[in-house]
Amino acid sequence: xxxxxxxxxxxxxxxxxxxxxxxxxxxxxxxxxxxxxxxxxxxxxxxxxxxxxxxxxxxxxxxxxxxxxxxxxxxxxxxxxxxxxxxxxxxxxxxxxxxxxxxxxxxxxxxxxxxxxxxxxxxxxxxxxxxxxxxxxxxxxxxxxxxxxxx
Amino acid sequence: xxxxxxxxxxxxxxxxxxxxxxxxxxxxxxxxxxxxxxxxxxxxxxxxxxxxxxxxxxxxxxxxxxxxxxxxxxxxxxxxxxxxxxxxxxxxxxxxxxxxxxxxxxxxxxxxxxxxxxx
Numbered sequence: 252x253x254x255x256x257x258x259x260x261x262x263x264x265x266x267x268x269x270x271x272x273x274x275x276x277x278x279x280x281x282x283x284x285x286x287x288x289x290x291x292x293x294x295x296x297x298x299x300x301x302x303x304x305x306x307x308x309x310x311x312x313x314x315x316x317x318x319x320x321x322x323x324x325x326x327x328x329x330x331x332x333x334x335x336x337x338x339x340x341x342x343x344x345x346x347x348x349x350x351x352x353x354x355x356x357x358x359x360x361x362x363x364x365x366x367x368x369x370x371x372x373x374x375x376x377x378x379x380x381x382x383x384x385x386x387x388x389x390x391x392x393x394x395x396x397x398x399x400x401x402x
Numbered sequence: 403x404x405x406x407x408x409x410x411x412x413x414x415x416x417x418x419x420x421x422x423x424x425x426x427x428x429x430x431x432x433x434x435x436x437x438x439x440x441x442x443x444x445x446x447x448x449x450x451x452x453x454x455x456x457x458x459x460x461x462x463x464x465x466x467x468x469x470x471x472x473x474x475x476x477x478x479x480x481x482x483x484x485x486x487x488x489x490x491x492x493x494x495x496x497x498x499x500x501x502x503x504x505x506x507x508x509x510x511x512x513x514x515x516x517x518x519x520x521x
Contacts (some may be wrong), residue, residue: 271430283470294495299462300497302461303462304464307431309463311431353501354501355478359502359503360476360506361472362468362470362473365469368501369497369500369501
């Protein structure tokens with residue numbers, strides 16, 4: 252996300268603590284830009300779901316044991332073609348490949364462990380840094396995705 | 403009966419307790435925990451609990467909310483009860499399909515259909 256794109260509808264860097272009003276405020280701003288960029292409701296749902304899951308993973312797992320005043324850093328960029336969101340926590344990181352597949356029969360009734368799987372299901376790319384404390388999420392507009400396609 | 407700060411609407415119809423959500427977005431961790439505790443107390447109060455959870459008007463559901471539903475389902479099954487889910491928005495239903503949770507929950511299109519399914 253280093254090269255500025257002239258088509259950028261909105262971009263920025265935000266630091267958030269685990270406060271629902273602050274999270275809702277950030278998501279509202281980001282989703283308003285997603286709407287202005289012309290994405291459909293289906294895309295909007297996917298972007299919101301993945302952002303919400305990544306933020307909750309950062310606060311709940313990444314920041315486990317840290318003071319609640321420690322913020323998560325969010326960098327985002329929205330163009331008519333793509334949405335990129337990078338969420339970095341201040342925790343020690345984790346190994347994404349070590350997370351059990353929640354869709355296996357033996358894990359279906361386990362109440363936790365679905366956030367990362369949902370992010371991967373709804374987004375084009377989900378990439379972690381080597382330390383495992385930063386996730387870059389990319390959503391590319393599907394060819395058929397227009398606001399006219401909204402259900 | 404739901405308490406004044408409840409995030410749920412609760413109504414008893416015959417032997418079935420129908421539960422709905424006040425909020426369109428079920429994302430807040432604190433609310434999800436409170437919802438789980440309130441439904442658990444409803445389950446505990448019934449000898450053979452029959453619960454219908456309606457998602458009418460619910461737009462977003464986090465994986466933490468799915469986890470609470472799984473815990474509720476396990477608890478009802480352990481008590482010999484029955485759980486039905488209904489009125490789920492197509493986009494949210496897709497989340498159930500992607501996670502394969504549609505395999506462990508009995509999901510109906512409407513509350514009316516779900517009500518008829520209780521034995």
